[in-house]
Amino acid sequence: MIECKNLSYSYQDFQLKTIEVLKDISFKIDKGEKVLLLGINGSGKSTLLKLLNGLLYAKSGEFYFKESLVNKKYLKANSKDFRKSICLAMQDPSSMLFNPSVYDEIAFGLKHFGFDSVEERVHHYAKMFEIESILKSSPLSLSGGQKQKVLLASLLCVEPEVLLLDEPTAHLDPPTTGWLVEFLDSLDVTALISTHNISLGKELADRAIVIGSNHEIIYDASVEALLDDMPTLIKAQLVHKHKHNHKDVEHKHYHLHSWS
Amino acid sequence: MHIPDGFISPQTYIPSIAIGAALLAIAYKKIDLDAEKIPLIAGVSAISFVMMLIAIPFPGGTTMHLSGIAIISLLFGPWIAFSSISLVLLIQALLFGEGGITSYPINIIAMAFVGSFSSYWFYKLFAYRSKNIAIFMAGWTSIFFPSILIAIVLGIQPLVASVDGTPLYFPFGLSVTLPSVVIPHIFIAIIEGLVTLSSVKFLRTQFRSVFGE
Amino acid sequence: MSDRAWLFVYVAFVMTLGFVHNEYIMLFSIFITMALGGKARFKIFTKALLVIALFNLSISLSYIIYSFFTPVDIFALVLINLRAFAITLLTFTLVRRINLHKALEFSKVLAILYGFTYAQIILLKNMLQSYYEGLKSRGASLSMKITKKQLQPLLITLFATMLHKSSEQSMGLRSRGLIDD
Numbered sequence: 001m002i003e004c005k006n007l008s009y010s011y012q013d014f015q016l017k018t019i020e021v022l023k024d025i026s027f028k029i030d031k032g033e034k035v036l037l038l039g040i041n042g043s044g045k046s047t048l049l050k051l052l053n054g055l056l057y058a059k060s061g062e063f064y065f066k067e068s069l070v071n072k073k074y075l076k077a078n079s080k081d082f083r084k085s086i087c088l089a090m091q092d093p094s095s096m097l098f099n100p101s102v103y104d105e106i107a108f109g110l111k112h113f114g115f116d117s118v119e120e121r122v123h124h125y126a127k128m129f130e131i132e133s134i135l136k137s138s139p140l141s142l143s144g145g146q147k148q149k150v151l152l153a154s155l156l157c158v159e160p161e162v163l164l165l166d167e168p169t170a171h172l173d174p175p176t177t178g179w180l181v182e183f184l185d186s187l188d189v190t191a192l193i194s195t196h197n198i199s200l201g202k203e204l205a206d207r208a209i210v211i212g213s214n215h216e217i218i219y220d221a222s223v224e225a226l227l228d229d230m231p232t233l234i235k236a237q238l239v240h241k242h243k244h245n246h247k248d249v250e251h252k253h254y255h256l257h258s259w260s
Numbered sequence: 261m262h263i264p265d266g267f268i269s270p271q272t273y274i275p276s277i278a279i280g281a282a283l284l285a286i287a288y289k290k291i292d293l294d295a296e297k298i299p300l301i302a303g304v305s306a307i308s309f310v311m312m313l314i315a316i317p318f319p320g321g322t323t324m325h326l327s328g329i330a331i332i333s334l335l336f337g338p339w340i341a342f343s344s345i346s347l348v349l350l351i352q353a354l355l356f357g358e359g360g361i362t363s364y365p366i367n368i369i370a371m372a373f374v375g376s377f378s379s380y381w382f383y384k385l386f387a388y389r390s391k392n393i394a395i396f397m398a399g400w401t402s403i404f405f406p407s408i409l410i411a412i413v414l415g416i417q418p419l420v421a422s423v424d425g426t427p428l429y430f431p432f433g434l435s436v437t438l439p440s441v442v443i444p445h446i447f448i449a450i451i452e453g454l455v456t457l458s459s460v461k462f463l464r465t466q467f468r469s470v471f472g473e
Numbered sequence: 474m475s476d477r478a479w480l481f482v483y484v485a486f487v488m489t490l491g492f493v494h495n496e497y498i499m500l501f502s503i504f505i506t507m508a509l510g511g512k513a514r515f516k517i518f519t520k521a522l523l524v525i526a527l528f529n530l531s532i533s534l535s536y537i538i539y540s541f542f543t544p545v546d547i548f549a550l551v552l553i554n555l556r557a558f559a560i561t562l563l564t565f566t567l568v569r570r571i572n573l574h575k576a577l578e579f580s581k582v583l584a585i586l587y588g589f590t591y592a593q594i595i596l597l598k599n600m601l602q603s604y605y606e607g608l609k610s611r612g613a614s615l616s617m618k619i620t621k622k623q624l625q626p627l628l629i630t631l632f633a634t635m636l637h638k639s640s641e642q643s644m645g646l647r648s649r650g651l652i653d654d
Contacts, residue, residue: 014467014633055644076653083650094592095638096645098585100574112650138574140592154649264528265564266557270491293582295652299589299642303635306593310601310631316624347590354568357524357561361487426546428494429553431536458621459628466629470636 001162001190002029002052007061009047021047023215025061029190031161036201036223037194039211040237045194046091048211049164052192053088065162084113087155088164093147093171097139102131102150105139109158121157129153130179144171148180156187165193169200198238202227210236261327261403261410261445262352262367265360267430269421272413276365283373284346290339297340304336304344309351316455324448329371330379330402330456334395335463335471341376342368366413370406378405379456392457399456400449407445411437476576483567487560499555503562510566517569521562529554585651589642596638597631604630 007025010018022044029035039045050056051063054075063070065086068078075082090096099105106122115121126132129149134142139150148171155163168184169177181203184191193204201208202223210219210226212235219232226232233239243250291297311328333341346368352358359367379398386394415434418427430437464471474482490502507514533550540547574591577584604627613623646652 012469014469014636016468016472050644053644053648055647079653080650083648088648090641090645090648092641095641096649098588098642098646098649098651100572100578100584100588104575108651109649138572140574140588140595264525264557265560266525266553267532270488273491295643295646298582298585298646298652299639302586302589302642303593303639305586305590306597307631307635309590309594310597313598313601314624314627316621347586351587351590351594354564354573357521357565360557360560361564362491362560423494426549427553428549431532431545431549431553432539436539455621455624459624462625463628463632467632467636 001031001033001066002192003027003064003067004052005062005064007048007051007058007063009044009051009056009058020215022051022058022211025211025217027209027217027220029192031190032188033207034184034191034193034205036205036208037192037211038196038198038201038208038226038236038238039194040196040213043211043213044215045196045211046166049088049166049192049194052162053086053164054082055088080113084158085160086162086164087158087160089148089151089155089166089168091166091170093144093151094140096151097147097154100138101136102126102139102142103135105150105154106157109154113158115158125153125157145173145176148172149176156189161190163187163189163191165191167195168193169195169197196238198227198233210238212236261371261406262349262359263363263410263414264357265362267414267417268360268363268366269417269429270362271420272417273362273365276369280346280365280368283342283369287339287343287346291343300336301340301344301347304332304340305347305351308332308345308348312348312352316451324451326455327371327375327403327452329375330395330399330452331459331463333376333379333402334383334398334456334460338376338380341380342372345372345376366410370409370413374409375402375406378402392461395457395460396453398460399453402456403445403449403452404442407442407449408438411441414441476571476573477579479567479571480573480576483563486563490556490559490563494552496552496555499552499559502559503555506559506562506566509570511570513569514566517565518562521558521565524565525554525557525561529557585646592642593635593638597635600630600634601627 005026007022008020009022010020013019025044025048037045037048047056051058054070057072065082068074070082097105099108103122103126106125107118110118110121122135123132126135129152131146131149131153134146134150139147142150148168152168165184168180172180177200181200184193184204191205195201195204198208205223207221208219208223208226209217210232212218218236219226219229230239291301293301308328311326311331314326316324316326329341329345332344336344349359349364349367349372353361353364353367379402382401383394383398386397412434414430415432415437417430418433421428432440486502490499493499507518510517533554536545536550537547539545574584574588577587608623
């Protein structure tokens with residue numbers, strides 16, 4: 001479904017200094033796979049997701065979607081199909097919400113991509129995401145968690161083949177996080193989910209791609225195996241150590257906390 | 261400098277609606293809105309709005325609120341500045357009562373259009389001589405020329421709309437509005453010029469990739 | 474009635490108030506507007522009064538003083554102030570009662586601009602507020618004023634945030650297919 005070959009990306013910051021974000025990224029994701037994208041802040045996870053959504057273009061390397069090379073020419077010719085097939089939920093959902101009401105937000109994609117029975121579908125997805133009571137509200141007035149739900153409803157209603165999620169639990173309280181985990185588990189879609197919360201990760205996917213602080217992939221295998229691979233976790237800075245007690249004995253060692 | 265509702269006659273604001281609409285139509289064509297420009301104008305509008313909230317203390321216990329029109333015009337260009345400030349003035353009028361709806365077209369012509377373009381043109385005029393003087397003059401003119409226009413618009417109301425000599429809108433004539441509006445703004449404009457100078461120079465060095473010349 | 478229809482009714486009403494020169498009609502308009510204000514009518518009334526207070530009071534007092542030197546009809550101030558208040562009250566009532574974003578949908582661009590601008594204003598305004606609170610908290614400032622030294626880091630934060638947010642919003646528009654690549 002998705003294949004990246006030696007993707008590299010850099011940009012110039014405001015001071016015209018070149019900042020390397022991704023180096024030599026190569027991986028394949030098959031149809032139906034759910035993959036976790038892990039890495040510390042600044043490792044390039046969001047940039048990679050934007051590259052895969054055709055919002056940025058790699059400085060070198062290639063990105064294939066269903067065996068077609070995705071570049072500016074491809075996007076110009078296939079914009080609508082591409083946008084329907086691969087949907088990205090950005091870390092800040094408010095950057096993607098621009099309609100006057102939640103109803104309009106969900107209906108937008110349905111109308112734009114030519115779905116029929118728009119009203120029925122809007123209500124179906126609103127019910128699925130438990131947002132029926134706020135259909136008339138302006139997305140601007142919603143809480144972070146509600147915005148996230150509205151955005152996900154707006155993206156999933158167009159039945160994409162691939163879902164790219166950038167830190168989907170960032171704005172969510174624990175109960176809503178639990179709801180999202182269950183929901184994503186039930187979805188029959190190819191997904192790439194970025195997070196730095198690794199203990200949440202094993203609930204979300206079977207496979208993990210880890211981008212290190214060197215902006216390269218340092219791990220690409222099962223989540224289960226990663227959780228037992230302390231050297232890799234330390235290298236990727238996905239674990240921490242601090243003073244804590246086991247019964248009355250003070251310890252300090254690398255560990256993970258479980259999410260709740 | 262915003263003119264509130266109720267002080268401008270329809271004989272003034274109706275033709276101003278036509279002028280304002282024409283200028284906005286030209287801006288729309290010049291800017292060529294796309295996926296980049298729409299959020300940029302939104303962002304510039306927001307920053308103009310917030311800059312107008314910033315209060316800077318000055319000697320004598322006075323405080324001044326930044327206008328920021330010249331800063332925006334020099335950094336983003338006069339057409340984007342005009343469009344963004346027009347949007348800010350609309351939001352200010354609708355949500356905060358700063359400036360009125362009936363006076364909106366005059367406010368956008370004076371502050372957004374005259375403010376943006378006078379600063380841009382005076383910058384161009386003085387830039388060959390000294391960049392610092394050019395930026396200062398841009399800031400100064402962005403306040404001074406709009407104040408003249410506003411003083412004139414207010415001052416002609418008794419001439420344009422009165423019944424038996426009794427004013428129906430703004431009650432003072434040009435002999436009052438010109439000195440009382442323009443003179444204080446000459447001094448306010450000096451402060452705006454100085455703040456514009458330090459801000460533009462500073463922002464150009466901090467955001468070379470965006471504003472570098 | 475749709476939000477867009479209410480917007481057009483508002484514009485027509487405001488234009489009418491501009492042409493009418495009768496204090497009783499102004500008072501009647503204020504009364505109708507307050508009725509339309511619903512439960513929030515007194516809040517809206519107070520807000521409208523406070524907003525026009527400074528400018529209208531200064532003009533009115535100046536005109537009263539002026540009348541000691543030049544023969545003028547100071548009762549003209551009644552109509553002028555009532556008209557200013559009537560229009561301001563109408564504006565605030567409209568904004569309170571309708572979804573302005575929806576009302577502006579007759580132009581897709583204007584609706585998106587309004588939505589994005591509003592979102593950025595909230596974001597940057599909160600940053601400014603947080604900055605003032607930070608200065609106060611660290612003892613650097615006692616009031617809501619800012620010195621030139623303090624202005625520069627603030628401007629960096631505001632501009633960096635705004636440029637980043639605009640870039641994200643631009644990608645959001647493209648990602649959702651609203652604007653073609």
